Amino acid sequence: MLELDALETRYDDFTFGPLDLTVEDEVLAVLGPSGSGKTTLLSTVAGIVSSAGGSVRLDGRELTGRPPEARGTGVVFQDGALFPHMTARENLSYAATDAGRVGELANLLEIDDVLGRRPGALSGGERQRVALARTLAADPDALLLDEPLSSLDAPIRRRLRLELHDLFGSLDIPVVCVTHDQRTASALGDRLAVLRDGQLEQAGPCSAVLERPATPFVARFTGSENVLTARVLERTVEAVLLGLAPGRPLAALDGTRVTADVGETVTVSVHPARFEFGRETTAELHGVAPLQGCVQRLVNEGDQYRLVVETRPGGDSSTAGLALAVTAAPTTVSRLGLAAGEQVSLSVDPADVNVIG
Amino acid sequence: MASRAEPHRGPDWLAVATVLGALLLCYYLLPVLSLVASQSPTAVLARLDDPAVVGAMTTSVVASTVSTLVGVAFGLPLAYWLARTDGRVKTLVTALVVLPLVLPPIVSGMVLLTVVGPDTLVGELASASGLPLTRSIAGVVLAQTFVASPFVVVTAKAAFEGVDDRLEAASRSLGKSRATTVRRVTLPLAWPGILAGVTLAFARAIGEFGATIMLAYYPRTMPVQIWVAFSTEGLSEAFPVAVVLLGVSVVSLVVLNALGTNPLD
Numbered sequence: 001m002l003e004l005d006a007l008e009t010r011y012d013d014f015t016f017g018p019l020d021l022t023v024e025d026e027v028l029a030v031l032g033p034s035g036s037g038k039t040t041l042l043s044t045v046a047g048i049v050s051s052a053g054g055s056v057r058l059d060g061r062e063l064t065g066r067p068p069e070a071r072g073t074g075v076v077f078q079d080g081a082l083f084p085h086m087t088a089r090e091n092l093s094y095a096a097t098d099a100g101r102v103g104e105l106a107n108l109l110e111i112d113d114v115l116g117r118r119p120g121a122l123s124g125g126e127r128q129r130v131a132l133a134r135t136l137a138a139d140p141d142a143l144l145l146d147e148p149l150s151s152l153d154a155p156i157r158r159r160l161r162l163e164l165h166d167l168f169g170s171l172d173i174p175v176v177c178v179t180h181d182q183r184t185a186s187a188l189g190d191r192l193a194v195l196r197d198g199q200l201e202q203a204g205p206c207s208a209v210l211e212r213p214a215t216p217f218v219a220r221f222t223g224s225e226n227v228l229t230a231r232v233l234e235r236t237v238e239a240v241l242l243g244l245a246p247g248r249p250l251a252a253l254d255g256t257r258v259t260a261d262v263g264e265t266v267t268v269s270v271h272p273a274r275f276e277f278g279r280e281t282t283a284e285l286h287g288v289a290p291l292q293g294c295v296q297r298l299v300n301e302g303d304q305y306r307l308v309v310e311t312r313p314g315g316d317s318s319t320a321g322l323a324l325a326v327t328a329a330p331t332t333v334s335r336l337g338l339a340a341g342e343q344v345s346l347s348v349d350p351a352d353v354n355v356i357g
Numbered sequence: 358m359a360s361r362a363e364p365h366r367g368p369d370w371l372a373v374a375t376v377l378g379a380l381l382l383c384y385y386l387l388p389v390l391s392l393v394a395s396q397s398p399t400a401v402l403a404r405l406d407d408p409a410v411v412g413a414m415t416t417s418v419v420a421s422t423v424s425t426l427v428g429v430a431f432g433l434p435l436a437y438w439l440a441r442t443d444g445r446v447k448t449l450v451t452a453l454v455v456l457p458l459v460l461p462p463i464v465s466g467m468v469l470l471t472v473v474g475p476d477t478l479v480g481e482l483a484s485a486s487g488l489p490l491t492r493s494i495a496g497v498v499l500a501q502t503f504v505a506s507p508f509v510v511v512t513a514k515a516a517f518e519g520v521d522d523r524l525e526a527a528s529r530s531l532g533k534s535r536a537t538t539v540r541r542v543t544l545p546l547a548w549p550g551i552l553a554g555v556t557l558a559f560a561r562a563i564g565e566f567g568a569t570i571m572l573a574y575y576p577r578t579m580p581v582q583i584w585v586a587f588s589t590e591g592l593s594e595a596f597p598v599a600v601v602l603l604g605v606s607v608v609s610l611v612v613l614n615a616l617g618t619n620p621l622d
Contacts, residue, residue: 046526048529067529068526072532074531081521084546085546094531
């Protein structure tokens with residue numbers, strides 16, 4: 001188990017932490033934008049950067065103050081950081097605590113055919129596999145990965161995501177994988193931590209963080225980019241009706257989920273994939289009338305379409321519209337024959353409305 | 358479709374660079390060839406029978422080798438520290454390292470005399486222990502090390518800086534000590550730059566005159582021997598000895614580079 005207790009690192013113009021985190025024998029995906037402190041977190045845990053305060057313990061051993069070589073924390077660097085003057089085999093042999101592990105790991109990570117090559121002659125995916133095999137050859141007590149898939153082409157990234165997911169599940173050591181890519185984080189992580197400006201914004205089981213982001217930042221960064229200010233339109237003991245404006249209901253939520261009174265506002269988030277939409281209709285869905293909007297933009301992202309739908313609260317065309325991000329399967333777009341400029345109706349299941357506060 | 362305008366054809370900069378480089382090479386080579394061509398082989402070979410010239414050759418090669426090794430032994434750690442350190446101290450130390458390069462060699466010799474000269478505490482203690490630091494091969498090595506070792510430090514520092522420090526971090530996170538990391542990762546990758554620095558240092562040492570003559574007129578090095586031949590017997594007597602020095606220098610540098618294939622790679 002990896003335990004970070006009030007861990008803190010300072011640079012000239014950047015303070016990381018204090019941060020408290022515990023990683024059992026599981027995969028913690030650390031998500032955050034550039035400059036949020038993801039690499040600093042790994043470097044501090046690995047002893048590459050000195051901490052300014054707090055402690056790091058691994059399986060009960062105090063690591064604080066120890067040099068990197070005495071920590072047992074294996075790091076897989078972005079782009080691999082393979083030794084360019086050594087072949088892939090020599091890279092593995094250099095690290096291996098047991099020479100027999102080289103062949104075993106080469107087999108596991110399917111790099112047998114490239115062992116004789118130097119890093120310059122390896123593809124991006126091969127480099128990352130060799131780097132991972134090299135780190136595992138040192139038999140680490142914890143595995144730290146810095147953006148392991150960021151430099152790879154999309155198809156290789158997708159394939160390696162699956163392979164790493166299976167591999168990490170079999171390691172039985174704490175694994176910390178930092179990434180700025182939400183898909184990689186959710187694919188690899190058992191738990192998810194979101195960093196912002198060197199501070200922990202939210203941590204928890206992956207599904208909990210993704211489905212119930214606790215702050216607008218986490219919501220936007222994990223893909224729930226519709227962060228909305230909703231008003232309590234009606235309130236009963238059992239239910240609360242939230243709306244984007246008077247007469248424009250969004251969803252009727254369980255009364256225990258919102259404490260605000262009628263007329264007060266709450267911040268909610270809705271993931272773009274959670275909207276249900278169709279051609280203009282006024283038929284109620286999930287107990288409220290759907291929002292009406294106009295498709296402003298329609299972008300084909302390959303595996304899905306991304307729509308920007310502008311709704312006009314109150315239907316008043318003179319007021320500024322509220323742009324909602326919506327994603328849709330290509331089959332849905334073609335079935336409805338959607339195009340920019342057309343009117344659509346949007347509804348959302350109350351369970352898919354995340355109340356931030 | 359609109360026709361694309363013909364791109365402006367500027368000068369061929371590679372050709373310009375080649376011509377300029379060739380001119381500089383000619384400037385190096387022509388005087389050397391001219392010197393060699395101006396001397397009869399008989400006169401040059403005759404100097405190889407002269408005990409004074411042979412002694413000077415030996416002193417030069419031995420002292421230059423030792424001073425280069427001293428420069429490597431002390432210069433590489435300093436270069437590594439400079440490459441992995443930031444801040445004001447680094448700037449000050451770098452300036453200090455470069456100082457011997459900007460001092461006139463004879464001033465370097467004078468500076469050293471104030472520390473290791475026969476009338477100084479260090480000089481007296483060394484003489485009393487049987488290892489005089491002036492008028493001895495130790496003096497030659499001291500003078501050569503002072504003026505030549507900065508080449509090792511400055512060049513190796515640049516070479517170490519060229520090694521991605523993430524590679525060192527990767528090595529250490531694999532459980533390797535800093536010493537193993539430097540030996541197995543950093544030095545092999547920095548080796549071409551280090552070898553260049555060693556070559557420059559040896560070349561500077563074997564040609565050293567100003568500081569050496571202040572510290573150790575005896576035993577004579579080749580440059581001192583050439584100066585003695587010139588000042589006592591004239592330029593015509595100095596030329597053949599200069600050709601011998603040229604030959605020794607060229608052979609030494611060829612040997613150094615032949616030995617310089619990366620032993621750690």
